[in-house]
Amino acid sequence: MQVQIMFFGQLTDITGTPELILYDIPDTDTLQETLHQLYPALAQTKYAIAMNKKTIQGKSILSGDTTIALLPPFSGG
Amino acid sequence: MxxxxxxxxxxxxxxxxxxxxxxxxxxxxxxxxxxxxxxxxxxxxxxxxxxxxxxxxxxxxxxxxxxxxxxxxxxxxxxxxxxxxxxxxxxxxxxxxxxxxxxxxxxxxxxxxxxxxxxxxxxxxxxxxxxxxxxxxxxxxxxxxxxxxxxxxxxxxxxxxxxxxxxxxxxxxxxxxxxxxxxxxxxxxxxxxxxxxxxxxxxxxxxxxxxxxxxxxxxxxxxxxxxxxxxxxxxxxxxxxxxxxxxxxxxxxxxxxxxxxFNYHWFCNINSNFELNQDDFERIMNDQDIQIVDVREQGEKPLIDDFKHIHIPLSHLKEQIPDMDAQTIVLFCQSGKRSLSAAELLSKHYGQSRKIYSLKDGIAGWQKNK
CATH class of the missing domain: 3.40.50.720 (NAD(P)-binding Rossmann-like Domain)
Known part of the structure; x- marks a missing residue:
């Protein structure tokens, strides 16, 4: 099972990449833990999560190939 | 036209x-x-x-x-x-x-x-x-x-x-x-x-x-x-x-x-709104409905016995925010910086339901003022 993760906005400053692929992640909590281990600064940052192009809050189960988008808030105008 | x-x-x-x-x-x-x-x-x-x-x-x-x-x-x-x-x-x-x-x-x-x-x-x-x-x-x-x-x-x-x-x-x-x-x-x-x-x-x-x-x-x-x-x-x-x-x-x-x-500036973390100066702190520290919290880590000195308080290190607050019943919560640390972070955490947790302050200049300022 493949999880494609897309980082938006200033989150790419932290990750250094706009995209990452991880395998066999059971749920979004585990995904966040894994990402926070890979990129500790991500844990201090607010972002919204969309799973398969739908925003989610709280823990969601990942089944099958999944696309995850991490979006930070933008304030500029 | x-x-x-x-x-x-x-x-x-x-x-x-x-x-x-x-x-x-x-x-x-x-x-x-x-x-x-x-x-x-x-x-x-x-x-x-x-x-x-x-x-x-x-x-x-x-x-x-x-x-x-x-x-x-x-x-x-x-x-x-x-x-x-x-x-x-x-x-x-x-x-x-x-x-x-x-x-x-x-x-x-x-x-x-x-x-x-x-x-x-x-x-x-x-x-x-x-x-x-x-x-x-x-x-x-x-x-x-x-x-x-x-x-x-x-x-x-x-x-x-x-x-x-x-x-x-x-x-x-x-x-x-x-x-x-x-x-x-x-x-x-x-x-x-x-x-x-x-x-x-x-x-x-x-x-x-x-x-x-x-x-x-x-x-x-x-x-x-x-x-x-x-x-x-x-x-x-x-x-x-x-x-x-x-x-x-x-x-x-x-x-x-x-x-x-609703204070939108405060809500969006314009930090100065949390700060409580030393004189105001002295004025309210013995109020009935107040909880004073030391957010320094375990073992940090000086120990304070000038006023009643509890001890919850900032690192613990980041993991979990305990229930506090008091309407007013005053947080302090050594210099007033970590207590500001703690005030942000608590204010997000409690929203408008509590008055949350960070003691400006912390314990260093308190001892100087005494």
Whole structure:
């Protein structure tokens, strides 16, 4: 099972990449833990999560190939 | 103005069969407020005025500066130092004298927002800070107004239409369904700090005008309960459905009184509002309904026995915030910095239900003062 993760906005400053692929992640909590281990600064940052192009809050189960988008808030105008 | 001349002005869009004379009449009858005559607001205003929105409001308190001109396309060097909203009003009046333009040369805040927004059908948020964005969102929810949202950061933009019910989305999503809480004030840079390419707000602001025209005339598929992001470097659009979150409603002030009492600057972490000076601390430290908390880590010195307090290290607060019954919570550390972080954490957890303070200059200041 493949999880494609897309980082938006200033989150790419932290990750250094706009995209990452991880395998066999059971749920979004585990995904966040894994990402926070890979990129500790991500844990201090607010972002919204969309799973398969739908925003989610709280823990969601990942089944099958999944696309995850991490979006930070933008304030500029 | 005669019907004939009016038709000539709008002829190219009236000839669109989806829009037609009926759509043009809807535009003429509509009232649209643009908050912020900046990078997003300028292009949006140009197209809204051009399209014949019958009544346009402009809110901005700022003055035009030279560094604005690469993206704030209404203005020229002759406008530097002048009011953005007043200049925008003049310029748009020359572009289209047949529409009414109402200028609010003032800062939108929770004392005037409900009154100003109430006179319009659709609100465009082109502001540049989170306090304004949460304030406008909450006001639109309270007043049941459609909010066209646009925001940018460096090379990327976000666009959505909030708070508009439809057949597809009976319960409309709002900004807090996407971002329930604002980021800490050091997390996100504004345009001044982060930089922005001038074309980007031009694109997103123009799309905001387009969404507005679609909503008013009922054509196409406006971004209801959807968020669109655009990356100007690789030309990628990414769209997602916004799911209405059950807990969002409770985060928005329930009525106009609580809206007016809600401190949006404080909520968006303008830190000085947490700070309690040493004299005020001495005055309230023996109050009945107060909990004083040392947030230093285990074993840090000096130990304090001058006043009653409990000890919860900041590292523990980051993991879990314990229940505290007291109405007033005062946090302290060595110098007043970590207690500020703790105050932010607690204020997000407790919202408006507690008064939360950080002792300015911390224990170092307390001992000096003694």
């Amino acid at each position: 005669s019907k004939l001349a009016e038709n000539e002005r709008y002829q190219r869009q009236i000839s669109l069969k989806e829009l037609g004379e009926n759509g043009q009449q809807k535009l003429k009858n509509s009232k649209v407020l643009v908050v912020g005559a900046g990078g997003l607001g300028c292009p949006a205003l140009l197209y809204l005025a051009g399209a014949g929105i019958g009544h346009i409001g402009i809110v901005d308190f700022d003055l035009v500066s030279l560094s604005n001109l690469h993206r704030q396309v209404l203005f020229s060097v002759h406008d530097i130092g002048l009011s953005k909203s007043l200049r925008a009003g003049d310029i748009l009046g020359k572009l289209n004298p047949d529409i009414e333009i109402e200028v609010f040369n003032q800062k939108l805040d929770n004392s005037n927002a409900l009154e100003i927004l109430a006179g319009f059908d659709i609100i465009l948020d082109g502001t540049d800070n989170f306090a304004s964005r949460y304030l406008i969102n909450d006001a639109c929810v309270l007043l049941n107004k459609t909010l066209v949202y646009g925001a940018i950061s460096r090379f990327e933009g976000q666009l959505a239409v909030f708070n508009k019910a439809s057949i597809r989305a009976e319960i409309p999503a709002n900004y807090r369904d996407l971002f329930p809480l604002p980021p800490a004030d050091n997390e996100v840079l504004n345009c001044e700090e982060a930089g922005v390419i001038g074309v980007l707000p031009g694109i997103i602001g123009t799309m905001m005008a387009n969404e507005t025209i679609k909503v008013i005339t009922g054509i196409g598929e406006p971004l209801l309960n959807r968020l669109l992001t655009y990356n100007s470097l690789n030309n990628r659009f990414f769209e997602m459905d916004l799911v209405v979150m059950p807990e969002t409603k409770s985060m928005i002030p329930a009525n106009s009184d609580s809206f007016k009492a």
